[in-house]
Amino acid sequence: MNLPELFAERAGDYRAGMHHCTAAELPTVLAGLLAGASRVVLPAGIAEPWLTGLTVATLPDGTPPLTAADLDEAGLSVLTGCAVAIAETGTIVLDAGPGQGRRLLTLVPDHHVCVVRDEQIVADVPDMIAALPEPTRPLTMISGPSATSDIELNRVEGVHGPRRLDIVCVHP
Template identity: 55%
Template sequence: MTSRDVILARIRSAVANAPDVEIPRNYQGTGAHREDIVEYFAERVRDYRAVVHTVNAAEVPDALRAALTRRAAEQVVVPEGFPADWLAESTIEDLTTADAVVTTCAVAIAETGTIVLDAGAGMGRRALTLVPDYHLCVVRADQIVPGVPDALARLDPARPLTWISGPSATSDIELNRVEGVHGPRTLEVIISI
């Protein structure tokens, strides 16, 4: 018997006679949607040092090309299912040579400035957004929800979820911020209204 087995046996023994308890999962949402939810989300994302652009839906392709041009990104990873009329899909296999990754998202949270990816169409596998130094994400206005409970209601918990709140960053013991340690150093968001 391993240590793990011993610990689990003790837990099972301790809760063996405990009554079954139904845990309600009806989390309270944030209530009424703010009229300025798009700007509120943009403000929160900017707080994380991300670059944010708000454009009309018809302007998304031009905004994507302009952002990639400003970054001089030539090797761009575009996951399967990304809208072809926005940007052609990429065939780059080696993520270490990619200058950028461009994705969509599953949902975005205004209160926290968080973007959630679920490996669906246009988002690709998790590694796509963790290896390249630059992540360009398109968020549609109808994907922005007020708070985390609202986002959870839209997500499938069985899917692999990646929650992104700004560029990858950490701080050392002296609170010096270091960006790009375990993910993209730069996050740029295009909000399509």
């Protein structure tokens, strides 16, 4: 199994929505995933071609940045890229670089859509550290939507983060 396939399988195990497309198909896939949002928050550095076809209002996380209350609005989604993704664990890694935004941006809204290019997927954690452009930046590692279990092992999603995580894997 190659790295993109392993990543998709593992991320799917964590109940992330997995979507596959080419770069040419990406705007259409994103438009479909975000069609039900009231608004979509965009961090600085999002690639403009990604936004072609979006029919919902976009909200840049500008100056001043959106507050936690702003980001907790019902129906709000966030669209980001990632720094790297780990195949072995199905984890996306954000380092607040261009197109990723700050931590609050990806941990508060109910729906997070993250774009991962095949060349960003590495095998394991040591490879992830080596692949980071600036390894001293604070990292946010996300493996599926927010989830917790009570003492009876009943799974509850979205208690302390997005209830829904959609990952779009972009293949050449």
